[in-house]
Amino acid sequence: MAESMQGLKRTHRCAELSAANVGETVTIMGWVQKNRNKGGLVFVDVRDRSGIIQVVFEEGKSDAELIEKAAKLRAEFVVAIVGRVEKRSGAGNEKLATGEIEVIPEQMRILSESETPPFPIEENSKTKEEVRLKYRYLDLRRPDLQRNLMMRSRVATLTRQFLSEEGFCEIETPVLIGSTPEGARDYLVPSRIHQGNFYALPQSPQLFKQLLMCAGYDRYFQIAKCFRDEDLRADRQPEFTQIDMELSFVDVDDVIEINERLLAKLFKEVLDIEVTLPIPRMTWQEAMDRFGSDKPDIRFGMELHDVTEVVKDCEFAVFKGAIENGGSVRGINAKGQGGMPRKKIDKLVSFAKDYGAKGLAYIAVQEDGTAKSSFSKFMKDEEMSALMTAMGADKGDLLLFAADKNTVVWDVLGALRLELARQMELLDKSEYKFLWVTEFPLLEWNEEQNRYTAKHHPFTMPMEEDLVYIDSEPGRVRAKAYDIVLNGNEIGGGSVRIFNPEIQSKMFEVLGFTPEQANEQFGFLLTAFKYGVPPHAGLAYGLDRLVMLMAKEDSIRDVIAFPKVKDASDLMTEAPTAVDKKQLEELGLSIVREKVKQE
Template sequence: MAEALGNMKRTHMCGILRTNHIESEVVLMGWVQKRRDLGGLIFIDLRDRSGLVQIVFDKDVSEEAFMKAEKIRGEYVIGVKGIVRMRESINKNIPTGDIEVFASELKIFSEAQTPPIYIEDDDEVSENLRLKYRYLDLRKPRMQKNLMFRHKLAKITRDFLDENGFVEVETPMLTKPTPEGARDYLVPSRVNIGKFYALPQSPQLFKQLLMVSGMDRYFQIVKCFRDEDLRADRQPEFTQIDIEMSFVDVDDVLSINERLIQKMFKEMLNIEISLPIQRIPYREAMGRYGSDKPDVRFGFELKCLNDVVENCGFKVFSDTVKSGGDVRGININGYADSFSRKGIGKLEDFAKTYGAKGLAWIKITDAGVNSPIAKFFTDEEMNKIIERFEGKIGDLILIVADKSSVVYDALGHLRVEIAKKLDILDKNDYKLLWVTDFPLFEYDEEEGRYVAKHHPFTSPREEDVELLETEPHKVRAKAYDIVLNGVEIGGGSIRIHNSDLQQKMFKALGFTEEEAIEKFGFLLEAFKYGTPPHGGIAYGLDRLVMLLTGNDSIREVIAFPKTQNASSPMTEAPSIVDEKQLQELHIQVSLEK
């Protein structure tokens, strides 16, 4: 039968007891991890979020407590009063292993059925079952540690920003649908029939309005919503550390954020981050790594072969160069023996998933060059290729020929895939860098027009403004991303604060003046009344915690995440809505696709 707390008041958490507590009377409360009955003695491992401690029930100490302990099973919730003693058989595997508590009083607060999943870190149950019983999954020490890590990181962030003059301001969750890149989650309005709110993809427009309002330095740890396809580091709802500053340029924003990052790493991991953090322009990042979020923990950098192969006898290469494409490759230095022909075939299949039509390869062996394309090259041409890659015996050169975007995409992902296969990526080796000078636009082939690389409010570099109407593909943005071990953990820009320039930007994106006013009229109106130069950044808190805790999925660091199809096995959301609610909203549902 369940008991009330009564006069029993907890004095300590289970995991903090040490030898300095010996002979102290303590009151502990928590969940039963394990029970062992040795006849005259019953041992229980009692667990709370701080850890676990061994409890001893001895008839000679309290027969009443002993009798109750006979009924206890795993995951019962109990309270125990007792004296801390030195443990006879020390357990060096747990922090409380030097002591145990001899119980004089026991209260059973709640009984428990056998859980459908084990409350153990090494339980290999399916993720779907873990999410269905997430409240049990969160009892695991590893999961509680993740959430406490997240809490502490958020607190460090708040404290740092507060100390540096930032004010936390909440912005609306129900706002206006605006084209920001992903699909909006829409919320129908009951009182404004036929109209919809959108859940914010980010607080972008509101934080800019806060700069117009004179708030000067703003931040918010805020939920954002994007209706997009999911993967390991995406969720339909996610958390941003959102920051905006007035009267700043790129260096100002990067400087204060570097100090924030430095503080995070020092206080959370006791790792010293030297400043300034490396910066690399976008074009250099693409040219060397095939990615705008490069992992620089290892080499295998891209090398361009266009000038070497433009007149060679291998038409796949020479024709690609002549048609304006790219021939580039990577050297897997010293690992040629790790890849058989079959293994290289698998690498080619991988490259094809990113659009490559094939993958040429060259092995450098003691006996000379081993390559199916060697017959198409003279010795001089082959030597020039090997020289470009600084090739030596034991190297494997992999080459892709195609349009630039395909070459970068295929080789950029391939170098990371190979590093994973070779197991040379150290999760405890943290490599940070800023990627800067992004293109302001990218061309969307489906829509047949230019779209914003980041968002429509990103400022172009002053020297490139005149190219907005004539050569938009050449315009560079005052935009920057912070990358950690090949993952973008944050990004931002200096914003446009001039109405005329903002109108030019909308025009370059294909908006008519009427469309711009319809979508962003309130922002353009605000700009008429005095707008300071401003800029900021937003971090993905979930991604950051994922990386710093060594996890591979943000679902491991979010209390109640969604699955790959954006549903919750636990709450069964999304669910069918009552017909009466739909009528109140004047909505009819069609199940036809």
């Protein structure tokens, strides 16, 4: 029995009302949060996007029919109420923004009724995520998700405003593009007109934004949907959103300077947090050496210590072997964790093994100054004490060591450091520590393919001073690449691009491309670069992750309106689904292998 709203016009959102409106007749519309009958009075909390207002139906003030109607309301009914704002007679409700006032209704229409929802609409829901995602439209009514999505909208708006003021043009690049074999797996879109051929959905607008620089647009940005058909992790989605930008006639410092002001603006206006500028910078090498990570969380210390020199002459085979193979021995000091039970230490050992360690050596310094250690029997006393000194060990500290190739040592200790920080509750979500990581290696050795691959992409500019090594020691060449890191998350990254055709050719040569191969994959970009290309550089943020951190959430699903789950399906719409035979027929395709979807 839905009533029409004809003739009514909302005057305020619920929580826009305040003591300033006392005495006014207002019209509000929203959802019934709850209603209570109490001694002939009916209290109805009405909710909309802005918050909640209490409506009080009381004999003598509202007529009997209306009170009866109110008594029959149930949660999630949609109502329109015309009434007078009054100061609350009883004690106010401090929890509510509108806690000082209430509305005394003269008229109420039930615009829409509701069945009992499958879960209550409330903050911090304890309902299983699968259920909430199936009824996402109800889940999205919860105030925490509403705050998140409105924050996301605000972040996007402020970003656009800032970049427009800085002379950036927002230009849409195509979503139906060609597939490129390098990089992650593309989502493909079959062509009907050109049967047997496919579009791909973009993993990023990279090539197009470089073409826009070539076309003279000077400063481009876009908040762009991007797509990767990867096996999903907790913080990945098949479609995700980038704040993407590219600038002409600039170098590293220009990109960093503009982006620092952007971040400062966002954090000031959205969270009222001052970001101290300039944001500290750290080279990739320093980040790996000190934190075992190219995206260090610098909210806490527990830095890595390189103790290779200290233990290089010891008899402990694990240390010795690693060093002889060109690796290193490094450790972290978990302050105050010396009393950690053996079982918990064993868990850390197995955690380290998941990250590629063969084992994990430890020294647990007891409160009495003695030490329990997994390897002290192989060490001389003076070696042990030198090691503890090098690690800055105090009574009660837990020292953990990895010995292996540098890359393994960094991975293991970097992960362990974060795991210990979680256990030791060192991570405060309301503390925001930014860091630029710079001077990444240009290339990465790919064991499988027995060749170098680009760490960033093949268009990343090497550092000028390292160009001399590009033939002799390609692995030593650093790139003009930079990542912006927040609390241990890479929230953005970019680079200066190659705009010199000779360096570009050299780069392809180092990557093992023949000129023909380079041309087949990137022909239109290489042709474009023959006609006058400006020096340019860019950066892209992962918007989902940035907003997730700003909203203090653990999952990007909590800042996306309609997210997909791990198997890339949508629990609400059940996409992907089977399609009509006719549709495949038109595309000239047939299904060879089918997997029945699990419900």
